[in-house]
Amino acid sequence: MIILLLKTIRPKQWAKNVFVFTALVFDRKLLDLSAFLVTLAGAAIFSLIASAVYIFNDIADSESDKQHPTKKDRPIASGKLPLRAAWAAAIILLLIAFPLAFLLDPAFLAICLVYFILNMLYSTKLKHIPLIDVLVLASFYLLRVISGTTLIDVRRFSPWLYVVTSLF
Structure with missing residues (x-):
């Protein structure tokens, strides 16, 4: 069951959370150990939340995924990972992530909550609306970039980085 959960939480997708480090890099604090560790913790928390989102999305899409040529082999769609275990894993990930986010910074928690809620809305409704889905x-x-700015004392960070990041 552990291997099935690992496939479901999609650790390969955690690389996207490198964007949490943007403020650290552009504020020239990459060698500041304290700032680096806080940012690393922030990226890890984003990874936990993203993994919970992947689980919820796979649960919500399990019926349609059963009809898809490749998605049908995913642990939840194939029935190899019981729904109860998937729900439990997602909830546990969030019960770990949100309190840790608060401990890092309440503003960071707020951004994490927006990220999570927006992901839930995307998975259920927004992905079906052209242009809105891309935005x-x-x-x-x-949100990942903004979250990184809440974690460290940023002094040199251009708002243009927000614009450029949103092009991804």
Whole structure:
């Protein structure tokens, strides 16, 4: 069951959370150990939340995924990972992530909550609305960058980086 959960939480997708480090890099604090560790913790928290979102999305799409040529082999769609275990894993990930986010910074928690809620809306409704779907996907990267600025004392960070990031 552990291997099935690992496939479901999609750790390969965690690389997207490197955007949390944007403020650290552009504020020239990459060698500041304290700032680096806080930012690393922030990226890890984003990874936990993203993994919970992947689980919820796979649960919501399990019926349609059963008809898809490749998605039918995903642990939830194939029935190999019981729904109860998937729900439990997603909830546990969030019960770990949100309190840790608060401990890092309440503003960071607020951004994490916006990221999570927007992801839930995207998975259920917004991905079916042309143009809105693309804007929401871009906002996920932007939220990662913004979250990184809440974690460290940023002194040199151009608002243009927000614009450029939203192009991803």
